Amino acid sequence: MELKLPAKLPMWLLIVGAAGVLMLLLVPFGTGKTAAAPKPQPAQKSVEEYRTQLEGELTELLSSIEGVSEISLMITLESAGENVYATEKNTSVNLLSDSLSASQKRVENQNDSEDNYIILKSADGSESAILIKQLQPVVKGAAIVCKGADNEVIRQKLIETTAIALDLSTNRVSVVAK
Numbered sequence: 529m530e531l532k533l534p535a536k537l538p539m540w541l542l543i544v545g546a547a548g549v550l551m552l553l554l555v556p557f558g559t560g561k562t563a564a565a566p567k568p569q570p571a572q573k574s575v576e577e578y579r580t581q582l583e584g585e586l587t588e589l590l591s592s593i594e595g596v597s598e599i600s601l602m603i604t605l606e607s608a609g610e611n612v613y614a615t616e617k618n619t620s621v622n623l624l625s626d627s628l629s630a631s632q633k634r635v636e637n638q639n640d641s642e643d644n645y646i647i648l649k650s651a652d653g654s655e656s657a658i659l660i661k662q663l664q665p666v667v668k669g670a671a672i673v674c675k676g677a678d679n680e681v682i683r684q685k686l687i688e689t690t691a692i693a694l695d696l697s698t699n700r701v702s703v704v705a706k
Contacts, residue, residue: 671702
């Protein structure tokens with residue numbers, strides 16, 4: 529199939545086409561603006577602040593259980609939390625083959641891999657790693673001392689509520705009457 533153009537194209541069509549091509553060549557690509565530097569992540573709470581906040585929230589929750597009063601609560605933490613940063617993995621594979629004789633061959637395979645943090649450079653020249661997520665400290669257990677815990681039904685409510693709130697097994701929660 530052949531495309532046939534009229535012998536005489538209108539002059540304005542040629543001028544518009546030439547102007548379009550000229551604009552593409554003269555106007556730089558992009559807007560000329562650089563990408564804004566990523567906003568710094570809020571600083572992670574200290575382990576003590578995190579534990580104190582958890583204890584306060586859990587004390588308030590447990591105080592709302594009927595029959596419970598004068599709560600003293602202590603939470604123990606297993607870890608201090610962790611920051612997870614973006615990395616790139618570089619892997620290289622070297623395969624060496626050697627013929628010792630007509631019937632014997634020696635093949636050696638060498639794998640090397642290396643993880644590197646991905647670093648961002650800001651406009652002012654500072655460098656920082658890309659933070660993917662912040663892991664909170666892991667709760668290890670809870671100890672509760674309160675009035676009303678001598679009642680077995682209330683004691684069970686305290687244990688179950690604490691275990692669910694802190695994502696613990698019930699054997700990691702201790703409840704004692706005051």
